[in-house]
Amino acid sequence: MSVSVRPLPPALAEKARKELFEDPGRLASDLQHIKDWIAKQPHLRARTDDQWLLAFLRGCKFSLERTKEKLDLYYSVRTTAPELFKTHYTDPLFEEMLSLGAFVILPKAPAPDAPLVSIIRPGRYDPSKYNIMDLFAVTNTLMRILLVDNDNVIVAGGQSILDLEGATMSHFLQMTPSVMKKMVVMGQDASPFRMKGNHYLNTPPGFETIFNAVKGLLNEKNRTRLYVHNKNYEELYKYIPQESLPAEYGGKAGTIDEITDYWRAKVKEYGTWLDEDLQFGTDESKRPGKPKTAEDMFGVEGSFRQLEFD
The missing domain is CATH 1.10.8 (Helicase, Ruva Protein; domain 3)
Incomplete structure (x- = not known):
């Protein structure tokens, strides 16, 4: 064979x-x-x-x-949870979200066998106009491409930087327990990506409430891979070399706009593949035994409206 x-x-x-x-x-x-x-x-x-x-x-x-x-x-x-995949690459919203630079994946790993690095910047989108699910749906498209296009991230894993510069109460209120549960199930349990580190920068007041809620949903291994650096960039550079980061973070990996252009071209290259991908999923009515439902898989609701921000 x-x-x-x-x-x-x-x-x-x-x-x-x-x-x-x-x-x-x-x-x-x-x-x-x-x-x-x-x-x-x-x-x-x-x-x-x-x-x-x-x-x-x-x-x-x-x-x-x-x-x-x-x-x-x-x-x-x-x-x-179709909302995690709702924004197809042909949807104008996809290009809007991509252009904001709220989520970028660095095309090259810091070393030949090192984890790939992604940067999430929710403060780049207007929460009165967009939802965190809009961003996550675009993220999922790029992640699917990575699964078949980039061996580094599959073999060596990935590290993410969550830069909360500019994030507001309105951004945090979109992170309901249900949304967090869906993100964790998708990212930790359903995906073959192996996360090697999640790094938090520029954390605002009230961040701890969200951080602790997410931490509680993670497995033990991933809980030990959370690093809060806030404004201590030197601490971040111990895990991710500065020169491998975009220019906006003092590195030599190009600007975030240039990296976004790379992904714009990559999405176009995978257009037919992404079109084909729409047909896949499950028909729970045909599942042997008990069908899976959203309530079974993500059955938490509520919000963080009690958060106090300065």
Whole structure:
């Protein structure tokens, strides 16, 4: 059996072997096993291209059972929380959100086998005009492209910088418990991405309430990978080299506008692939056993209206 996947550069191949237990000799049979399993699931409409399935195998350290669980959960989230995927790349809102530079992924990792870095800047969007879900839907599109386009983020993982400069009470009020639960389930449980660090900059008063709520939803491993630097950029640079960051953060990785242009072109390149991707998900009425519902998966509601901001 032959497989259609990109060969890894030496440094990443060694990391995949040591940390993810990747065995090139077993790859074809592992992929076929997952494809055979998908074909037998009456409720599941899933992509079966090799590079896509390989991302999930790597994200689950080649445990076939965990890979099946994660794939099933990923497509269940797409069905039960469609708002996480609502903004298609052809929607004018997509270009608006992209242009704001509220979310960027650095195209190159700081080193050949280092985690990829993303920067989230919610203060860049007007909360009276846009919602956090608008931003997350655009983020999800770029993340899907990453799954098949970038080996660094799958093998070495990712680090995120949440820069809260300019974030207001109105931004925080959009982060309801339900929204947070959906983001955590999608990012931590349903996605094959491995987060190696979440770094918080320019944290405003009241941030601790949101931070503690998110922390409570994370698993133990990810709770230990949260770093609050506030305005201590030197502390951030110990984890992410300054020169690998955009010019706005004192680095040499280009400006955020230039990085946004890169992603604009990448989305166009993957246009047909993204169009195809609309068909995938689950039909919960055909699921063997109990259908999954949004209430089952994300059953929390409420808000943080008791927050006090200076």
